[in-house]
Amino acid sequence: xxxxxxxxxxxxxxxxxxxxxxxxxxxxxxxxxxxxxxxxxxxxxxxxxxxxxxxxxxxxxxxxxxxxxxxxxxxxxxxxxxxxxxxxxxxxxxxxxxxxxxxxxxxxxxxxxxxxxxxxxxxxxxxxxxxxxxxxxxxxxxxxxxxxxxxxxxxxxxxxxxxxxxxxxxxxxxxxxxxxxxxxxxxxxxxxxxxxxxxxxxxxxxxxxxxxxxxxxxxxxxxxxxxxxxxxxxxxxxxxxxxxxxxxxxxxxxxxxxxxxxxxxx
Amino acid sequence: xxxxxxxxxxxxxxxxxxxxxxxxxxxxxxxxxxxxxxxxxxxxxxxxxxxxxxxxxxxxxxxxxxxxxxxxxxxxxxxxxxxxxxxxxxxxxxxxxxxxxxxxxxxxxxxxxxxxxxxxxxxxxxxxxxxxxxxxxxxxxxxxxxxxxxxxxxxxxxxxxxxxxxxxxxxxxxxxxxxxxxxxxxxxxxxxxxxxxxxxxxxxxxxxxxxxxxxxxxxxxxxxxxxxxxxxxxxxxxxxxxxxxxxxxxxxxxxxxxxxxxxxxxxxxxxxxxxxxxxxxxxxxxxxxxxxxxxxxxxxxxxxxxxxxxxxxxxxxxxxxxxxxxxxxxxxxxxxxxxxxxxxxxxxxxxxxxxxxxxxxxxxxxxxxxxxxxxxxxxxxxxxxxxxxxxxxxxxxxxxxxxxxxxxxxxxxxxxxxxxxxxxxxxxxxxxxxxxxxxxxxxxxxxxxxxxxxxxxxxxxxxxxxxxxxxxxxxxxxxxxxxxxxxxxxxxxxxxxxxxxxxxxxxxxxxxxxxxxxxxxxxxxxxxxxxxxxxxxxxxxxxxxxxxxxxxxxxxxxxxxxxxxxxxxxxxxxxxxxxxxxxxxxxxxxxxxxxxxxxxxxxxxxxxxxxxxxxxxxxxxxxxxxxxxxxxxxxxx
Numbered sequence: 001x002x003x004x005x006x007x008x009x010x011x012x013x014x015x016x017x018x019x020x021x022x023x024x025x026x027x028x029x030x031x032x033x034x035x036x037x038x039x040x041x042x043x044x045x046x047x048x049x050x051x052x053x054x055x056x057x058x059x060x061x062x063x064x065x066x067x068x069x070x071x072x073x074x075x076x077x078x079x080x081x082x083x084x085x086x087x088x089x090x091x092x093x094x095x096x097x098x099x100x101x102x103x104x105x106x107x108x109x110x111x112x113x114x115x116x117x118x119x120x121x122x123x124x125x126x127x128x129x130x131x132x133x134x135x136x137x138x139x140x141x142x143x144x145x146x147x148x149x150x151x152x153x154x155x156x157x158x159x160x161x162x163x164x165x166x167x168x169x170x171x172x173x174x175x176x177x178x179x180x181x182x183x184x185x186x187x188x189x190x191x192x193x194x195x196x197x198x199x200x201x202x203x204x205x206x207x208x209x210x211x212x213x214x215x216x217x218x219x220x221x222x223x224x225x226x227x228x229x230x231x232x233x234x235x236x237x238x239x240x241x242x243x244x245x246x247x248x249x250x251x252x253x254x255x256x257x258x259x260x261x262x263x264x265x266x
Numbered sequence: 267x268x269x270x271x272x273x274x275x276x277x278x279x280x281x282x283x284x285x286x287x288x289x290x291x292x293x294x295x296x297x298x299x300x301x302x303x304x305x306x307x308x309x310x311x312x313x314x315x316x317x318x319x320x321x322x323x324x325x326x327x328x329x330x331x332x333x334x335x336x337x338x339x340x341x342x343x344x345x346x347x348x349x350x351x352x353x354x355x356x357x358x359x360x361x362x363x364x365x366x367x368x369x370x371x372x373x374x375x376x377x378x379x380x381x382x383x384x385x386x387x388x389x390x391x392x393x394x395x396x397x398x399x400x401x402x403x404x405x406x407x408x409x410x411x412x413x414x415x416x417x418x419x420x421x422x423x424x425x426x427x428x429x430x431x432x433x434x435x436x437x438x439x440x441x442x443x444x445x446x447x448x449x450x451x452x453x454x455x456x457x458x459x460x461x462x463x464x465x466x467x468x469x470x471x472x473x474x475x476x477x478x479x480x481x482x483x484x485x486x487x488x489x490x491x492x493x494x495x496x497x498x499x500x501x502x503x504x505x506x507x508x509x510x511x512x513x514x515x516x517x518x519x520x521x522x523x524x525x526x527x528x529x530x531x532x533x534x535x536x537x538x539x540x541x542x543x544x545x546x547x548x549x550x551x552x553x554x555x556x557x558x559x560x561x562x563x564x565x566x567x568x569x570x571x572x573x574x575x576x577x578x579x580x581x582x583x584x585x586x587x588x589x590x591x592x593x594x595x596x597x598x599x600x601x602x603x604x605x606x607x608x609x610x611x612x613x614x615x616x617x618x619x620x621x622x623x624x625x626x627x628x629x630x631x632x633x634x635x636x637x638x639x640x641x642x643x644x645x646x647x648x649x650x651x652x653x654x655x656x657x658x659x660x661x662x663x664x665x666x667x668x669x670x671x672x673x674x675x676x677x678x679x680x681x682x683x684x685x686x687x688x689x690x691x692x693x694x695x696x697x698x699x700x701x702x703x704x705x706x707x708x709x710x711x712x713x714x715x716x717x718x719x720x721x722x723x724x725x726x727x728x729x730x731x732x733x734x735x736x737x738x739x740x741x742x743x744x745x746x747x748x749x750x751x752x753x754x755x756x757x758x759x760x761x762x763x764x765x766x767x768x769x770x771x772x773x774x775x776x777x778x779x780x781x782x783x784x785x786x787x788x789x790x791x792x793x794x795x796x797x798x799x800x801x802x803x804x805x806x807x808x809x810x811x812x813x814x815x816x817x818x819x820x821x822x823x824x825x826x827x828x829x830x831x832x833x834x835x836x837x838x839x840x841x842x843x844x845x846x847x848x849x850x851x852x853x854x855x856x857x858x859x860x861x862x863x864x865x866x867x868x869x870x871x872x873x874x875x876x877x878x879x880x881x882x883x884x885x886x887x888x889x890x891x892x893x894x895x896x897x898x899x900x901x902x903x
Contacts, residue, residue, distance in 0.1 A: 004786070022438040032270065035491060051280070057861060057862065058861075058862045060862040060863070061861065061862055063803075064862075064864070064865075082519070083519050083523070083863075083864070086519075086523040086526070086527070087526075087864070089527070089543075089546065090523075090526045090527060090529075090530045090543075092530075092534070092536075092539060098552070114373075114376075114377040114380065114381070125351075129351075130348075130351040130354075130355060131355060131358075132355050132359075133358075133359045133362075135359050135362030135366070136355060136359055136361075136362060141359070141362065141363065141597075142367070142745075143745065145745060145746060147316070150831070150858050150859070151649045151650040151859060152650070152858075152859055152861070152862030152863065156650065157650060157652075160651075160652050161652070166508075166652035166653065167652075167653070168648055168651050168652075168653060169835035171646075171832075171833070172832060173832070174746070174748070174830050174831050174832045174848050175831040175832075175833065175850075176831065177826075177858065184720075185383070185747075186725075188725070188728075188747055189745060189746065189747070191745060197817075202391075207384075223509070
């Protein structure tokens with residue numbers, strides 16, 4: 001029953017697809033909120049004739065959609081996991097990786113927070129809950145409010161590995177749906193701290209904190225401790241418009257967009 | 267119906283109509299729709315149970331690996347580490363409070379100057395970025411750079427002239443700062459001179475303060491340093507345990523993948539693909555993990571732990587004993603007192619931990635019901651962890667319950683009051699306005715309400731909580747704008763129409779003879795309403811409230827957006843102020859996590875279990891409401 005439905009859906013999708021030539025892109029919120037839509041816009045302007053359908057709900061959805069045949073391109077802020085690759089394989093989808101850009105995860109605090117910088121150890125302490133008050137890191141006394149992405153996000157897990165020594169998040173942390181929500185909560189709470197992709201550090205009311213003296217700006221991509229590569233994934237070698245789009249992303253023009261949006265081209 | 271009929275008045279029946287009995291057809295049609303509804307309900311329950319039923323065995327297996335791989339063993343040490351961190355944090359805060367008595371003023375002056383500088387820089391941020399880009403360009407164009415530089419300076423000058431400086435800075439300082447900010451160059455080395463001198467002054471004050479409170483400072487430092495050997499050992503132990511767990515997961519995954527690949531190979535019609543699948547399947551190593559051998563290096567750490575532990579406890583005791591008896595500030599005194607209290611329980615646990623670890627057995631079987639009790643009574647909901655996932659529903663359940671009760675408490679007076687008023691006191695014209703108006707609330711989409719909660723209500727609650735004369739309210743000032751109270755207010759609004767309509771029905775159902783009898787006995791209208799009508803309808807009103815509660819409990823969108831999603835049991839030490847804390851809910855967690863977890867994993871099954879629990883809660887609430895109505899129903903006279 002299920003497979004029949006799936007096939008019907010796939011057939012329908014294919015019919016729609018052949019008409020509109022729509023490229024369906026699914027996956028990471030970090031990539032799908034700004035970068036990929038902008039790349040798609042530039043691509044359309046240049047090549048024309050293609051339309052995009054982009055939905056961004058977390059890196060895991062890239063692979064479930066690729067496997068189900070409901071996406072031509074998957075966006076991910078982390079490398080594909082072994083079990084995801086196998087899962088795709090069993091559905092007859094052999095995924096191929098394309099490096100897109102580097103992202104830097106910035107630690108943000110409220111603009112009115114006098115803390116001018118944090119060390120890696122302090123950041124690990126704050127996010128694991130060992131450090132509970134701003135006065136412990138030289139700020140104005142007040143309980144620290146931690147805002148994190150929710151558990152399905154690639155960034156949630158990346159942050160654990162990059163910054164927290166694989167320890168669990170503090171029990172008091174609040175799990176929010178996306179970068180935008182973290183930015184707006186931190187902007188609204190003078191005791192707030194959170195992490196966002198580099199592209200969001202310019203949001204109103206925020207301040208990106210230098211980590212161990214290294215500011216999260218594109219020029220510091222090598223020295224900054226929380227840098228990570230991001231990827232696009234396709235089903236096998238890309239064909240037709242999908243191939244053109246991937247090539248465009250890797251080209252000088254595409255990488256210019258990458259830099260404009262706040263990611264790092266390397 | 268009658269024998270008498272005239273041609274032309276009654277249409278002749280066609281053969282089709284004669285062959286089919288219309289009445290029977292209609293009846294069958296309705297019976298079909300009814301049975302489809304029931305069938306769909308059964309299908310929903312069945313699929314919920316099917317997806318969720320695997321949870322207990324999966325979770326049981328995960329808990330077994332948690333024990334057999336030795337993660338549980340390491341968590342004994344982890345408890346010591348966490349307890350230590352708690353106390354260290356308290357001592358550091360106490361130190362900060364003491365230091366602030368000396369250096370707070372100097373720091374505030376520094377911060378004011380730094381803020382002013384960054385505000386001025388911020389004003390020209392766009393041209394600053396353009397300047398960086400122009401300088402980084404492959405062929406820097408001197409003219410462009412010069413133009414943008416001028417723009418930056420002009421923007422900063424404008425901002426510097428307008429900026430409000432706080433009066434903790436002296437008039438001279440303000441003037442100096444303003445001048446320096448106006449003259450600030452985009453590529454200047456370091457901040458303006460005044461900022462530098464204020465920073466130096468604050469650092470000097472800080473150093474002096476630390477000197478003054480050296481006793482506390484050294485004690486805190488020594489306490490923190492005492493853990494070092496234990497922490498190092500803990501990390502080493504964790505590595506061993508996690509490697510075993512990783513191997514066990516890999517092995518399980520390999521089995522799973524092999525099975526899937528072989529199955530896919532059997533089903534596919536593409537011979538080339540089948541070959542690939544078979545070849546891939548053969549590559550997986552599915553040999554069982556030898557837990558008994560892998561646990562040995564971990565258990566071998568026991569003597570090491572027993573060796574470092576006494577030196578830790580001795581050093582920690584010494585540091586705590588060295589804490590100064592007197593403190594300058596009340597908050598420091600409280601914090602030090604609390605740290606000492608915590609220390610007593612912490613050190614007792616630490617002393618005991620070695621014996622507990624010795625008694626721990628890796629191969630002791632996990633009790634059969636463990637997965638179930640862990641789920642129902644476990645206080646941790648930790649998913650996608652790098653250490654161990656726990657699915658304890660208590661934090662989510664308490665969050666849901668607190669939000670629902672808050673909402674009910676707010677909605678009750680409004681909806682019941684409105685129901686009594688419209689039914690008993692309002693004239694027909696008022697009724698014609700009030701009823702549709704209240705029922706219209708139901709038409710507002712919940713996502714819109716959620717948006718109002720984020721953008722309006724949250725900030726409103728926060729600003730009201732900062733009002734000076736309201737500070738007696740527990741929980742004020744509120745730190746988080748996304749909290750239980752915020753969600754409760756919005757959900758109350760959603761529950762009002764439900765409770766109002768049902769309560770109004772209940773009051774309407776009170777036989778007229780009751781109120782007529784009451785009025786005939788000379789009771790006033792008010793007496794009739796509150797002594798006769800409302801008490802008679804009370805079971806119906808209660809049922810209305812219960813159904814309203816059910817409506818709130820199952821609501822998803824608002825709590826997902828507004829409740830704050832803090833997945834820990836709320837801290838009740840604040841009394842009623844607990845409602846100003848953020849919380850996670852059962853509905854919210856399903857909406858947030860289900861879309862992304864891989865199908866069939868323990869996490870997926872756990873979310874279905876939460877769904878089943880929600881289903882039962884609704885069932886119980888509805889059942890209670892129905893029983894209430896039936897048991898206390900008034901006989902119609």
